[in-house]
Amino acid sequence: MSETFTIKIDGRECVALQGETVLQVARREGIQIPTLCDDKRLDPAGACRACLVEIDGQRRLQPSCAWKAADGQNVKTHQSSPRVQRHQDVLVSLYMSDHKLDEQGLPVETPNGNDLRAWAKDCSTLKLDPVNAPRVARPGDKNPYIHFDPELCVLCARCTRYCDEVEAVNAITLTNRGSETTIGTAGMRGLLDTSCELCGGCVDTCPTGALIEKKSPKTLPEQVTKVRTTCNYCGVGCQMDLNVAKVDGQERVVRVTSPEPGTTVNDGNLCVKGRFAYDFIHHKDRITEPMIRKADGKLHVVSWDEAIKFAAEGLKRAAQRHGPESVGFISSARCTGEENFLMGKLARAVFKTGNVHSCAAT
Amino acid sequence: MKSFGAGVMSNSIPEIRELDFMFIIGSNTTEAHPIIGMEMKIARQRGARLVVADPRKIWLAEHADVHMQLKPGSDVWLINAMAKVIVDEGLVNQDFIDKHTEGWPALKANLEKFNLAEAERMTGVPAADIKAVAVEYAKTRKAAIYYTLGITEHAHGTDNIFSLANLVMMTGHLGVPFGGLNSLRGQNNVQGATDAGATPLYYVGFQPAQDPEVQKKFEQAWATDLPATIGKHLNTMMKGIEEGSMKALYVMGEDILISEPNTNHLEHGVKELEFLIHQDIFMNETTKYAHVVLPGANFAEKDGVFTNTDRRVQRVRKAVNPPGNARPDWQILCDVARAAGYAMPHYKNAGEIYAEIASLAPRYAGISHERLDRTPMGLQWPCTSPEHDGTVYMHKDGPVKGKGSFIVTNYRPPVELPDEEYPFNLATGRVLYHYNAGTQTRRDSGTMAKVGECQIEVHAEDAARLGVAEGDWVKVVSRRGGIKARVWLSGRVQKGHVWMPLHFTDSAINKLTVDVGDPLAGTAEYKVCAVNLLPLKDKKPAAAGAELEAVRHPQA
Numbered sequence: 060m061s062e063t064f065t066i067k068i069d070g071r072e073c074v075a076l077q078g079e080t081v082l083q084v085a086r087r088e089g090i091q092i093p094t095l096c097d098d099k100r101l102d103p104a105g106a107c108r109a110c111l112v113e114i115d116g117q118r119r120l121q122p123s124c125a126w127k128a129a130d131g132q133n134v135k136t137h138q139s140s141p142r143v144q145r146h147q148d149v150l151v152s153l154y155m156s157d158h159k160l161d162e163q164g165l166p167v168e169t170p171n172g173n174d175l176r177a178w179a180k181d182c183s184t185l186k187l188d189p190v191n192a193p194r195v196a197r198p199g200d201k202n203p204y205i206h207f208d209p210e211l212c213v214l215c216a217r218c219t220r221y222c223d224e225v226e227a228v229n230a231i232t233l234t235n236r237g238s239e240t241t242i243g244t245a246g247m248r249g250l251l252d253t254s255c256e257l258c259g260g261c262v263d264t265c266p267t268g269a270l271i272e273k274k275s276p277k278t279l280p281e282q283v284t285k286v287r288t289t290c291n292y293c294g295v296g297c298q299m300d301l302n303v304a305k306v307d308g309q310e311r312v313v314r315v316t317s318p319e320p321g322t323t324v325n326d327g328n329l330c331v332k333g334r335f336a337y338d339f340i341h342h343k344d345r346i347t348e349p350m351i352r353k354a355d356g357k358l359h360v361v362s363w364d365e366a367i368k369f370a371a372e373g374l375k376r377a378a379q380r381h382g383p384e385s386v387g388f389i390s391s392a393r394c395t396g397e398e399n400f401l402m403g404k405l406a407r408a409v410f411k412t413g414n415v416h417s418c419a420a421t
Numbered sequence: 422m423k424s425f426g427a428g429v430m431s432n433s434i435p436e437i438r439e440l441d442f443m444f445i446i447g448s449n450t451t452e453a454h455p456i457i458g459m460e461m462k463i464a465r466q467r468g469a470r471l472v473v474a475d476p477r478k479i480w481l482a483e484h485a486d487v488h489m490q491l492k493p494g495s496d497v498w499l500i501n502a503m504a505k506v507i508v509d510e511g512l513v514n515q516d517f518i519d520k521h522t523e524g525w526p527a528l529k530a531n532l533e534k535f536n537l538a539e540a541e542r543m544t545g546v547p548a549a550d551i552k553a554v555a556v557e558y559a560k561t562r563k564a565a566i567y568y569t570l571g572i573t574e575h576a577h578g579t580d581n582i583f584s585l586a587n588l589v590m591m592t593g594h595l596g597v598p599f600g601g602l603n604s605l606r607g608q609n610n611v612q613g614a615t616d617a618g619a620t621p622l623y624y625v626g627f628q629p630a631q632d633p634e635v636q637k638k639f640e641q642a643w644a645t646d647l648p649a650t651i652g653k654h655l656n657t658m659m660k661g662i663e664e665g666s667m668k669a670l671y672v673m674g675e676d677i678l679i680s681e682p683n684t685n686h687l688e689h690g691v692k693e694l695e696f697l698i699h700q701d702i703f704m705n706e707t708t709k710y711a712h713v714v715l716p717g718a719n720f721a722e723k724d725g726v727f728t729n730t731d732r733r734v735q736r737v738r739k740a741v742n743p744p745g746n747a748r749p750d751w752q753i754l755c756d757v758a759r760a761a762g763y764a765m766p767h768y769k770n771a772g773e774i775y776a777e778i779a780s781l782a783p784r785y786a787g788i789s790h791e792r793l794d795r796t797p798m799g800l801q802w803p804c805t806s807p808e809h810d811g812t813v814y815m816h817k818d819g820p821v822k823g824k825g826s827f828i829v830t831n832y833r834p835p836v837e838l839p840d841e842e843y844p845f846n847l848a849t850g851r852v853l854y855h856y857n858a859g860t861q862t863r864r865d866s867g868t869m870a871k872v873g874e875c876q877i878e879v880h881a882e883d884a885a886r887l888g889v890a891e892g893d894w895v896k897v898v899s900r901r902g903g904i905k906a907r908v909w910l911s912g913r914v915q916k917g918h919v920w921m922p923l924h925f926t927d928s929a930i931n932k933l934t935v936d937v938g939d940p941l942a943g944t945a946e947y948k949v950c951a952v953n954l955l956p957l958k959d960k961k962p963a964a965a966g967a968e969l970e971a972v973r974h975p976q977a
Binding site for chain 2 (some may be wrong): 201202203204224225226227251256257258286287288289290291292293294295296297298301303310311312318322323324325328329330331332335336337338339340341342344345346347348349350351352358363366367368369370371372373374375376377378380381383384385386387388389390391392393394395396397398399400401402403404405406407408409410411412413414415416417418
């Protein structure tokens with residue numbers, strides 16, 4: 060269906076499909092081009108200028124994220140073009156002059172990573188005077204999940220474009236002008252008082268950690284182990300990464316992040332429940348011990364052996380006294396497939412009844 | 422499913438953004454299935470046409486090209502009228518009908534009575550809209566239908582689905598990519614629970630329980646004798662509890678006293694049970710009457726699989742340990758089986774249990790934990806061998822059951838209609854920020870900050886007539902019970918209709934609802950019941966939680 064042709068990147072012949080951008084071709088070929096404002100889920104913005112490349116016949120450097128590949132095109136990245144490298148050195152330095160730096164003079168690491176930091180390490184940066192742009196956050200925003208630090212924002216507009224193009228609620232937008240430009244809301248209200256649905260896509264897409272999750276503001280990416288799993292809320296089956304870290308000596312889920320866009324059924328997207336509503340996992344109300352109701356009418360903690368024996372005998376007694384049809388097994392759409400299978404097996408093979416159902420009917 | 426052989430999503434989630442036409446009926450997608458809602462919004466932004474049929478002005482309706490704001494329970498009228506338009510306009514796919522279906526002449530004859538003028542009167546949807554939408558659906562190749570509980574949670578839920586299936590088959594939107602009839606399942610593993618055989622009708626993999634061959638196969642595999650008949654539906658079991666014929670119950674991971682309809686009556690029966698096991702991660706209403714409580718593990722604490730709404734089997738992986746002495750539920754089930762005298766195999770891990778599932782059910786034969794670990798997109802059943810890639814869309818070579826059946830459907834009014842004493846139509850549903858009975862989401866500060874208490878959506882004119890304003894408390898009473906809620910003038914409901922979310926256990930909405938089940942599926946009528954609203958003027962706005970306790974016996 061798609062027409063293919065070849066282009067040359069840094070002297071290498073690369074196959075391209077009709078409609079692809081130079082950046083897409085380069086990525087597939089494993090050629091690294093730095094980006095800040097690029098997200099596969101969004102239309103190219105060409106805003107951050109990090110991905111500029113030299114293209115034969117073009118007087119100016121062009122953004123590879125938006126520039127369409129064409130047959131026979133000759134492209135040079137910073138790997139083969141001193142001009143592009145010089146551009147990157149200056150650009151990253153300009154970004155850094157308006158960014159929080161650590162003691163080594165690099166853009167700070169954040170709980171959400173920082174692509175600017177990685178990029179700066181690859182460049183010969185210049186020492187520029189700090190800009191101290193008068194950019195503001197939203198004072199008084201009481202939303203429980205999303206924190207915005209304007210000092211880390213590079214105005215790539217990934218968050219606002221995500222809010223428009225993917226979540227389609229347009230809760231946040233670029234606000235003000237010039238050096239005061241920031242990520243704002245209508246009337247600079249807190250997110251709870253806007254159309255925001257707290258999906259956290261803005262946190263997910265932010266490349267510099269200007270947007271982070273409020274619940275784990277200190278935990279850095281290298282301090283967590285990610286475990287890929289399936290969300291336990293609705294039936295969409297979003298893939299998510301549980302971020303596990305030691306808290307007071309105990310392994311705890313401290314954050315949920317989404318997989319790389321384009322790799323799973325949810326394309327890197329999550330909703331408010333999947334991304335943020337995980338407090339229940341380690342909640343103090345969890346039942347932690349088996350219990351039996353004794354003669355005083357109250358539940359008492361017992362050993363597993365005692366509880367299991369009591370449970371099995373109670374069911375057997377009812378089945379013997381009133382017949383297998385009097386015993387029922389309610390399984391759960393919340394539990395795993397294996398567990399539902401075992402509930403069916405328990406009902407049929409052990410207690411000889413087909414009375415097994417889950418809330419699956421609804 | 423009787424129409425064409427599988428009551429699941431026929432097509433896949435990733436197809437949505439390529440569609441040209443979407444018909445969403447009885448699904449508040451952006452709130453109940455947010456990420457599918459996102460895909461629909463992406464499709465919409467790419468130029469797909471969106472039609473939403475829903476009594477409420479849901480969020481998606483604001484994005485729709487056409488919002489058919491039908492009267493609750495009038496779905497059969499709407500769908501059949503659309504079908505009649507398609508016949509009248511000569512837009513049926515006769516080739517598909519001839520090759521792949523049966524029962525067309527009878528259906529066609531029955532459609533005669535569903536004329537547009539009458540349809541407008543019955544559904545409240547303008548005839549011109551019904552006609553235009555029907556024509557567009559029939560003419561558009563990449564056109565798909567999505568539905569969920571707004572269609573099924575009625576006493577006539579299966580009629581609604583049969584009607585939709587008729588529409589899909591008569592236009593040939595089946596067995597093709599970017600089409601189909603797509604049931605969006607509500608819970609993480611609601612598909613997987615049925616798939617795995619936690620249903621009175623089937624053994625794992627939809628193998629009929631009353632089929633002697635199937636019974637023999639499982640007797641051999643499990644080395645024991647098995648019941649020859651099907652068992653009772655959930656709804657029937659609940660009736661049995663109320664009437665006293667059910668004596669013992671093992672409940673895993675559900676709060677039957679919150680989730681089941683007409684819970685006042687049920688609670689009485691549960692109290693009388695001889696033996697009740699409750700296995701869960703939190704205490705709930707059901708725990709109050711349990712004789713034994715077994716602490717299970719949540720999804721972050723155990724291994725296994727969930728099957729999502731597009732038949733996608735995906736891994737669940739243990740990230741942390743369960744708290745205290747809590748244990749993975751599969752281990753508990755095995756122990757109970759052994760203590761009851763059955764030689765349940767000593768599975769070393771959940772993967773070994775899945776291997777048994779795959780060995781017994783041909784449609785999952787190609788799936789294993791090892792293979793899923795290599796497949797980040799999951800595997801969509803049927804997946805019949807390790808070489809099989811899974812099934813992106815079903816019915817490719819004609820309906821799975823051979824010939825698709827057109828099933829004649831006729832309108833039946835809801836079981837309970839408003840009258841003088843109970844003048845409002847109550848429907849129930851979900852909000853984005855909470856999940857079912859709220860056992861998880863009500864324990865999160867953020868979701869509670871968004872929606873922290875039980876609200877009832879009321880039309881502004883009705884509110885004015887009752888003398889209540891936004892934020893006032895009212896008592897909502899039905900023939901079966903009463904609860905308190907705060908008035909919310911959302912602008913979403915029609916006059917004479919009210920709507921409430923079901924997430925607030927202390928407002929136990931199912932004390933109000935009707936426990937009349939669909940005769941085929943056993944699904945309860947959660948969506949339509951008659952209520953009255955009594956203003957609680959003297960009641961000061963209370964803090965969420967404690968003061969929201971249900972008001973029982975409102976007639977006493």
